[in-house]
Amino acid sequence: MASFGSIRSAIFDREEKKQQYQADILGLNAYDRHKKFLKEYVGFYGGEKQKQEQLPIKTDQDTLRDGYRFIRSEEDDMDHSWEQRLVKRYYDKLFKEYCIADMSHYKTGKVGLRWRTEKEVISGKGQFVCGNKHCDEKEGLASYEVNFAYFEAGENKQALVKLVTCERCAKKLLYKKLKEKENKEKRLEKEENRKKKREREETDDDTRKDHERPKGKRASKADDDDDDDVDNFDRYLQGMFL
The missing domain is CATH 1.20.1280 (Monooxygenase)
Structure with missing residues (x-):
């Protein structure tokens, strides 16, 4: 059995440690106290235990x-x-008659399509209102059958779907094809202009060569004509004396 003196000594030691601990705590700010308490909590309630791996839900x-x-x-x-x-x-x-389109990236030829929900069917979105997700136009609508090419489940797939859009959004839908056609026409026009330019340059070169032809050749031709006239005159004189 422990003596009274040992019990009293243990009590004094515990009180001294408690006072020292409180003094240490009071000397810390709120954030440092938070970190200290959290560290002691983890160490006391299972810092040595292995954490169980949580499977993704x-x-x-x-x-x-x-x-x-x-x-x-x-x-x-x-x-x-x-x-x-x-x-x-x-x-x-889902209501799989008309589609809703996301044309946020229409300039790159990327248009996202999905089927309509019940709420969109009730409001007329995609049939009586433009099918572009970010457009609420109700006038000048037209229905298009679109060849929707998409990648799904590791496969490339295609499907013909209906899409109702206004005139402005229809241009967005066909933007890439219209841009390619416009670029092709510009390229053909440039080639035609280059061809005409080459032809004009060749014509100008021929004309310039004609103007720069040496005059000596003309003089020699005239001399040949004079020689022919002399020969003819000599033959004429011989004929008179015969």
Whole structure:
């Protein structure tokens, strides 16, 4: 059994440590106290224990993102896993007649398409209102059948879809083709202008050569004509005396 003196000494030591600890705590600011308390908490309640690895939690949104297909095939419908049932249930809620387009990057020829939701069908978006996601024009609409080429599930796919747009957004939809046509016409025009320029330069060279032809050749031709006249006159005189 411990003696009274040892018990009293232990109590005094504990009180002294407590006072020293409080003095150390009071000398720290709020942030340093926070770090000290957190370090002591982790060390006391399991700093030596191994942390269990937490597996990533796959939400319904992740399942839809991974399993969604713009146009489902028969093979997709034959898969009866709960992930595919969830995706098909979402797919069946979509209205797959007209599309909604995202033309944010139309200048690069990249246009994103998706099916309409129930809310968009009720408001007329994509049918009675321009199908561009960022346009609410209701006048001058026209329907287009678009060959939608996209990459999905590691494959390149194509599908013909309907898209209703106003005149301004239709130009955005065809921007890349119109730009290529315009550039081609400009290139042909430049080639035609270069061709005409070469022809004019060749004509000017021929004309300049004619003007620069030496005059000595003309003189020699005139001398030949004079010699012919002399010969003819001599023959004429001989004929008179015969």
